Amino acid sequence: MNAAEQARNVEVATKIATIVNLFKAIYPAVRSDLKPWLNNSDTRRLLDPDSIDVGFHFPGVSWRLRVRSILFQIRLYEDPVDGDLRAIGIEASGHDYRGERWRFSTVDNWQFFGDTLPMDDGAENLREFSRQTLEVFNRK
Numbered sequence: 001m002n003a004a005e006q007a008r009n010v011e012v013a014t015k016i017a018t019i020v021n022l023f024k025a026i027y028p029a030v031r032s033d034l035k036p037w038l039n040n041s042d043t044r045r046l047l048d049p050d051s052i053d054v055g056f057h058f059p060g061v062s063w064r065l066r067v068r069s070i071l072f073q074i075r076l077y078e079d080p081v082d083g084d085l086r087a088i089g090i091e092a093s094g095h096d097y098r099g100e101r102w103r104f105s106t107v108d109n110w111q112f113f114g115d116t117l118p119m120d121d122g123a124e125n126l127r128e129f130s131r132q133t134l135e136v137f138n139r140k
Contacts, residue, residue: 064122
């Protein structure tokens with residue numbers, strides 16, 4: 001679900017702003033997109049209400065990541081007992097004018113899959129960003 005729609009309280013909005021700033025600290029020229037999904041009936045049927053989705057768009061191609069845009073989907077779990085919202089994983093996909101170039105998931109072994117993978121240092125930056133994002137969302 002679009003991050004802008006998930007920012008229903010100050011705590012979640014602050015966490016979203018923190019992760020955007022973390023990514024911009026690594027890639028200062030990037031533009032964040034808190035509404036990466038179109039608002040139409042077809043897209044609405046596919047949205048996961050248990051995720052926070054943020055897009056990042058580079059002014060050109062990021063040679064380290066080998067894409068123009070990245071979609072991050074932070075998977076959430078709300079504890080039924082105390083109501084705490086926790087991040088249980090991150091899915092990311094990198095895109096250029098040809099479509100999806102790679103996928104990344106923190107579930108399993110934090111590996112990249114696709115036909116055009118990021119350079120080693122770009123991949124390591126995304127792993128570190130993902131680790132920090134999980135920390136932000138799971139901090140009490």
